[in-house]
Amino acid sequence: MKYISTRGQVSPTGFIDAILMGLADDGGLLVPEQIPQLSSDTLKQWQRLSYQELALEIFSLYIGDEIPRADLKKLVDDSYATFRHEDVTPVRRVNNGLHVMELFHGPTFAFKDVALQFLGNLYSYVSKKNNSIIHILGATSGDTGASAIEGVRGKQGIRICILHPHQKVSKVQELQMTTVNDSNVLNLAVEGTFDDCQRIIKELFADVEFKHQYHLRAINSINIARILAQTVYYFYAYFQLANQGHTEKVNFSVPTGNFGDIFAGFLAQKMGLPINKLILATNENNILARFVNEGVYQPGEFKGTYSPSMDIQVASNFERYLFYLYGEDSGIIATLMEQFKTEGSITIPGDVLQRVQSTFSAYSVENETCLDTISEYYEKYDYLLDPHTACGVAAADKLMADGEITVALSTAHPAKFNEAIELRKIEQTYPKQIQALFNKPQFQRVVGGSNEEIKDQLVKFF
Numbered sequence: 001m002k003y004i005s006t007r008g009q010v011s012p013t014g015f016i017d018a019i020l021m022g023l024a025d026d027g028g029l030l031v032p033e034q035i036p037q038l039s040s041d042t043l044k045q046w047q048r049l050s051y052q053e054l055a056l057e058i059f060s061l062y063i064g065d066e067i068p069r070a071d072l073k074k075l076v077d078d079s080y081a082t083f084r085h086e087d088v089t090p091v092r093r094v095n096n097g098l099h100v101m102e103l104f105h106g107p108t109f110a111f112k113d114v115a116l117q118f119l120g121n122l123y124s125y126v127s128k129k130n131n132s133i134i135h136i137l138g139a140t141s142g143d144t145g146a147s148a149i150e151g152v153r154g155k156q157g158i159r160i161c162i163l164h165p166h167q168k169v170s171k172v173q174e175l176q177m178t179t180v181n182d183s184n185v186l187n188l189a190v191e192g193t194f195d196d197c198q199r200i201i202k203e204l205f206a207d208v209e210f211k212h213q214y215h216l217r218a219i220n221s222i223n224i225a226r227i228l229a230q231t232v233y234y235f236y237a238y239f240q241l242a243n244q245g246h247t248e249k250v251n252f253s254v255p256t257g258n259f260g261d262i263f264a265g266f267l268a269q270k271m272g273l274p275i276n277k278l279i280l281a282t283n284e285n286n287i288l289a290r291f292v293n294e295g296v297y298q299p300g301e302f303k304g305t306y307s308p309s310m311d312i313q314v315a316s317n318f319e320r321y322l323f324y325l326y327g328e329d330s331g332i333i334a335t336l337m338e339q340f341k342t343e344g345s346i347t348i349p350g351d352v353l354q355r356v357q358s359t360f361s362a363y364s365v366e367n368e369t370c371l372d373t374i375s376e377y378y379e380k381y382d383y384l385l386d387p388h389t390a391c392g393v394a395a396a397d398k399l400m401a402d403g404e405i406t407v408a409l410s411t412a413h414p415a416k417f418n419e420a421i422e423l424r425k426i427e428q429t430y431p432k433q434i435q436a437l438f439n440k441p442q443f444q445r446v447v448g449g450s451n452e453e454i455k456d457q458l459v460k461f462f
């Protein structure tokens with residue numbers, strides 16, 4: 001399998017080079033040259049596979065023989081051995097129409113572990129095998145950072161620097177990142193928003209000379225490995241339901257910020273998974289919901305919400321979706337992204353919007369609705385939702401039709417976001433791994449948001 005850029009100016013490249021490249025060198029995003037197509041026979045054969053077996057099959061399609069199968073199997077097995085649930089991403093029935101897929105059974109209690117345990121091990125494998133230098137630079141609104149650090153802390157040959165918006169992540173997220181005292185980890189708390197952090201790292205990755213000189217690698221969902229790993233659980237959820245006799249198409253409701261998770265669902269659908277609608281749920285930072293409902297992609301005003309990990313205006317994977325929406329025409333994408341840069345918005349015509357709406361429906365969840373949903377599900381079903389998951393569940397309740405089955409992605413454990421939960425006077429017991437964080441010293445540097453200051457920190461650290 002080769003990987004190409006959404007902007008068409010990078011020669012097709014193999015899987016490992018694509019992972020190491022992260023952001024494409026022309027500023028676009030890497031996508032597979034062809035999306036593998038699965039027959040209904042293959043889907044049937046995969047229906048009884050374990051999570052690990054399924055991951056191995058899906059990764060093999062995208063990696064080919066670049067990694068020997070036995071090595072890939074070991075990478076997969078090691079990556080999911082750290083999960084606390086034997087099904088890795090179990091699906092629970094909540095009521096007749098709604099099932100919740102719990103993606104938070106990994107080491108940092110968020111869905112990011114599913115991909116970042118794998119990517120951490122993959123980087124370690126590549127570093128040893130090819131003698132590559134791995135200097136990771138990432139931006140986080142809280143979960144990616146903690147998960148990426150956990151995936152590589154203490155690993156030989158790897159250093160990681162994570163930018164997070166100072167005092168705009170939850171207390172537990174901050175502790176998960178900043179109580180790590182391994183010498184290969186640097187936490188920079190940026191005075192600004194997540195969008196500022198993401199813009200800085202994208203600009204540093206786009207400075208190809210700097211990127212190559214310091215061997216910068218990505219762990220955010222601009223890295224195609226993240227998307228591929230997140231595709232697996234859509235299949236696994238569908239198979240878990242099929243094994244219970246639900247063979248009809250299902251909806252997936254996805255709390256969305258950077259458009260990585262829902263893009264993984266879109267990719268699964270393009271591979272042949274019988275998905276009805278992808279329900280895109282945002283919080284009050286609703287650029288993507290407005291796009292799906294009105295056809296205009298234009299950042300609004302930043303709002304701090306109860307689901308801080310989705311406080312995102314500019315979605316880094318949106319370009320990948322536009323690429324498929326416009327028939328894989330990299331010329332159009334380069335023009336649209338240039339237009340977004342200069343004019344600050346993209347508007348699509350009515351016929352294109354109809355295509356968007358045949359795949360997605362979208363709902364923007366207000367702060368109070370998010371809390372109401374947490375209270376309602378706790379009281380009615382004795383099930384505690386984290387505020388991000390609550391956005392997905394609220395959107396599913398609003399948008400799914402009678403008789404449909406929807407899987408809502410539960411992207412984080414509620415213990416990570418007690419700031420929201422306690423507003424509804426719900427008392428939760430923290431898992432012991434989270435409780436233990438409160439007694440540890442923190443290590444982070446608070447920095448301003450200029451590229452030069454960050455560069456300076458990186459040069460000293462790497």
Ligand SMILES: Cc1ncc(COP(=O)(O)O)c(C=O)c1O
Pocket residue numbers: 110111142143144221255256257258259260261262309310388389411412
């Ligand atoms: C808990 C949680 N839910 C949902 C999201 C949104 O996912 P994505 O950015 O892939 O759209 C994030 C951040 O990525 C998150 O941390």
Ligand SMILES: N[C@@H](CCOP(=O)(O)O)C(=O)O
Pocket residue numbers: 139140141142143144145219220221222257258260309310316
């Ligand atoms: N919500 C994310 C933001 C970064 O998203 P990514 O999927 O591109 O890594 C976070 O928790 O950091």
